[in-house]
Amino acid sequence: MFEQVTDRVLRYVAHNLGVRIVGAPGSGRTTVAKRVVDELEGRGTRVYAVFATQSLAEVPFAGIVSMGIDLRPRAAGILGIADLLSEHVSRVGPRVILVDEIESLDRESLAVIDIVQKRTEVPLIATMGDVPFESRTPAVVLGRWPEATVALAPLRYEQVNALLLQMLGAPGEVDVPARILAKSGGNLRLAVRIIETAVLSERLVLRDGKYAIDGSLMNEHLHATIESMLHGLRPEEFKALTTLSVLGPTPVAELAVSVGADVLDSLEHRRLVSALPGPDGHLFASVFPPVIEDYLAGHVLNSRRILRDSLTGGLDGPQHEDELPLSDGSASAELAALREEHGGSHAATVRYFHKRLESVEQLYYAAWEAERTMSNAVAFLRVYWGGALDRLRIRKVFEHTDRTGSAPEDLLFFNMTRALWAVMDENDLAGGLAILEEFAEAEPEWAEEARAFSLLVRSQHTGMPADLDAEFAGLPVRQPTSGVIAVARGLLELFRMKPEAALAAMDAAEGFEVVPRFEPLIRGLALFASGRVDEALAYSLQRRRTALRNVDQFSLVTQSYVASLALLSRGLFDEAEYLMGWAFSLKRPGFLLGSLYNAMLRLSALRADAASSSLGEQATAANDVGPLPGIGKGVYELVARKPASAEAFDQRASALLADQKAHGFILEAVYSGLFVLCLLPTPRVKARLEKILREEGITRHDQLLRVADAVLEGDIAVLDRFPDEYEPDGDAYKIAMLLRGAVRKHRVSSHGGPTVAAIERAAERFMRKHRPDGQFIAFEPGVPYLSLTDREREIALLAGTRTNQEIADQFGLSIRTVESHISNALRKTNAASRKALFELVRGDQ
Structure with missing residues (x-):
């Protein structure tokens, strides 16, 4: 997880530079420090390491004593100990001083290290917080030169996915790392604790070789961790945080009046509040990381009746943009903006997306429940073309919507959605096409629209028609503003690599009333397919920015897909994986977006260092x-x-x-x-x-x-x-x-x-x-299973279809022995799961 960060630190040290490793509490600073020590010592460098703790911050020379150096009686006082340590550090061979959590180091040890480093000029590596002008930051680490800074970024989706696999030995369903990432705010320590406590409380359960969430990730075993994060809050700070947890995203101006600007500033300084900009430039505040909001909101709802009654309820959140820098619209500027975004945390925006999408879905469903008309059903179903599906609700809407007097365009969209549902959920292509044909016969004025969409669905699953031009010649456009025929033609032209024809179909349409938001997808893909990769990248990143502002998951996923194709074609895997990881951190979308979502899961797993992350295995069949x-x-x-x-x-x-x-x-x-x-x-x-x-x-x-x-x-x-x-x-x-x-x-x-x-x-x-700009895939042909023993190979061939007990019974082995063989086979082949191991060995043999 920290290989790239560790490598950067080692490169700087090799150039005799000091290094500051900065990050938020729980970001993995100590983990990186330990890895750096191991790597340096493995290369023959003598490391004088101090791992400071807050509990010893007031104990004189506690840090120096922890080095394990014999101080001897003559080493008295700061200068005497500095003389002795300087003798050690000045000896022949490469030497480095490393201090973890330098803000917690006692003053005497800090003075000694400052003197020794200045005398010997060996590199000093120090880990510390990333809050600017933190009062506890020792003066000796400020302005020291030559020195480089390495910042630890928040976790990304694929890193949480890898963390699950590392900790539990099996991958999670696609929404598991997404929810852990959203709840933890990208904090490594908190993500680890959420996983551990969720397993302990049986909220994370193993089903068919993958971990799934059963209920909420919040559990009683997590309370102590959250309470430690809140330790030291003043009463007014705790009340402000509790109030905000119930209200949700709230204008900072309003909060400043009720709780005080100083209180909000203090909470933001402690990283317990995140500020998000609204479209009008006003800031909205929300509790961060989101798991703290869950804890406090539950506390209020269960026991704080007076406070609960005093609150007026949640305020509508802003339609905000992610905290992205402005861009002039060129590919290079958009890429620079994306990289700047990459360096920050998007967990608060992900949380906002979740809450807004849930509220919109609930709003439209409540409207349909109150009046089960076709127009209300269509408004509700449009949410599901971009958002995650509730299968019970969608079936209920299909079965109980009143179709009397419905507008034909609403009926068309309703039946298009029913057809997709039959294909996607029931694997019934013939049934889905029959739904569309039934509508075409009942509504002859709209028959061409239904048959064009039917052609698109059939082609996606069985292949392109022999003569596409003849097919569309038989589908005259009688509803020019619906956009269905234009969208179907545009996508099919792209499938057969005719980007100019796809753009012509978009230009000829008079509107896209039935299928809005498809036009930008087709235009972006057409730019990419015609070789105008930079234009496709700028176009899609601009529209992704708009999707972030409008909380539009459909456009966010489609434009992330186009931008990822453009980035991957230039070898920019880090940027592409960030974009795709952002999309993964939302819930899996339904209908047509599901295939693009699965495509990104596979694309993100192509690079060798991501091959073991199981992302590709999470894509549906x-x-x-x-x-x-x-x-x-x-x-x-x-x-x-x-x-x-x-x-x-x-x-x-x-x-x-x-x-x-x-x-x-x-x-x-x-x-x-x-x-x-x-x-x-x-x-x-x-x-x-x-x-x-x-x-x-x-x-x-x-x-x-x-x-x-x-x-x-x-x-x-x-x-x-x-x-x-x-x-x-x-x-x-x-x-x-x-x-x-x-x-x-x-x-x-x-x-x-x-x-x-x-x-x-x-x-x-x-x-x-x-000088091509990009990263390369380390790929070599070779059969991983050749390193397996005969017994490991035999068991691997059963691991995808049998339980450990069944395998043990077949070979007369103990369950522990079977587990050992499977573990060894997974390690040797780098397979992500038992199923992947089975498929690998079966396929290559």
Whole structure:
């Protein structure tokens, strides 16, 4: 979890720089300090480490004594001890002083360390809080130079997911890390405690190999942790926090009048209150981390009757933007703004999203309950096209809505939703299409709209029609403002890699009254599919910003998907994973968004360091191919199940591209082909991809295909010239990735000689000359199960379908022995779960 942070600290120390590691309480500062000590000592560096505690802050020389150095009788007073410690630190060999929680170090030890460091000039590593101008920050650590600062960011979704797997040995359902992240506010210590207490109170339960939440994460075992965070509050501060927990997000101006600005400032300083800006520039305050709000609100509702009665109830929260810097709209500016956002905490905004979406859903459902008209049903169902589903409510709305006198456009949307529900929840494609056809026959003026949507649904699941133009020629537009035919055509044109035709469909529409919010998705994807990646990135990030402001989960997920595709195509995995993690921290959306959500789960698991996070395993079942990148599971499984050789990889990847092409999903085939070719260049994949590009008239990847030819043919002359002849075309990252992949391929196959030397030379010169911005995937073919023993392999083949007791009975082993074999197999293969282990071994054998 802290590998990148630890590496940064070690790099600074290697340059003889001091380092300040700053972060909020519970952010993992001590964990990082311990890892740094272990790494340095493993490299032969002598570390003089002090791990200070608040309880010893008033004990003279407590920190120095904890170093374990023999002070001897002659070492008296600060100067005497400083002389002795200086002798130790000045000895031959690399030396470092490290102080954890320097704000809690006693004054005498602090003075000694200050003197010793200035005499010896060895690097000083110190961990401390991140609140500016904290009065407890020792003066000796301020203004010290040369010194670097490493800030610990709040947890992200994928880190919480990895934490669950590390602590419990199994992944969670997709909403489990999302809820833990939201409740903890991204605080590592609090997230750990929430997981531990939820298991203890049986709120986290194992079901079918994954942990699920049973009830609320708040439990009695968590109270002590929260009470320790509230320890030391003055009565007026505690009352203000309790009041705010009941009211919810409240204007700061109103709170300042009732509780005092000084009280609010003190609570914010202690990180117990978070301020969110509203659209009019006014600030709204809310309790932070959110789990404290749950604790205090429950306390008030259960025992504080007088206070509860004195409160007027919650105020409507603001429609606010995340705390994002302004941007001029260019891709570089939007990317800079995203990176700045990445460095902060979005947990308060996630909490706000949850509460607002829940209140909107409840509002529309209550309106439908009061008057079960079709218009009220449609207003309620529109929420579910973007938000999480309540299956009981949606069935009730389907069954009990009065359809008498309904407007045909409302009936259309109602039946479109029913059709999607049949396909999604009941896996009944024929039934869903029958619903749409029944509507078409009953409402002939709107029949074309229903049949266009039916065509879209059928194509997503079975493949593109043989003649799309003929299909739409039979669907004349008689309702130009509904947008259904335009949206269906736009998406289908994208599926077959015709972005200009998709944009033309959007431009021809007179409105999108039935299917609002689809137009920006199609336009963003069209920009991406046409190779205008920077434009797609700027466009989607701008609209994601609007979605944050409007609390619009539909647009947030769709625009995060488009932006993630653009970022991944440039190798910006950290930024893409942050965007996708933000979407994951909300609840899983329903209907059409579910497929994009699952696509992002698979895309976020492609990088090697995320392969063990089980994100890809959390996506629901899917076909190998899908209409858009990531919707099919084929590429994810190709990377997750490392094949035995480059030849095996070539066969499987080539077959996948052929399948995508046969379904008519050209956009997915092109981007799958580009990804796997650059990951590991192989001849069948290159030939298959080149044929698809030629058939579609796409020439913007010609330089990439040229270097792929040179790599595969061993054309040293082309490889030597290429770095100088390359003209920037948007493929610099992909070409660098391809050259690195070619080097790995030759090393794995033990093919050396002049060809691999030329590839390495070309890769080095290309990187130096063109400097592509991006991270690379560490991927090599190889069969993980080959390291398993025969018994581990036998048990792995049963782990996905049998219990430990059943396996033990079959082989005459104890349950403990079976558990040990499964644990060893999981560790050796880096599989995320028993099911993943079973699929890995079964698939490769």
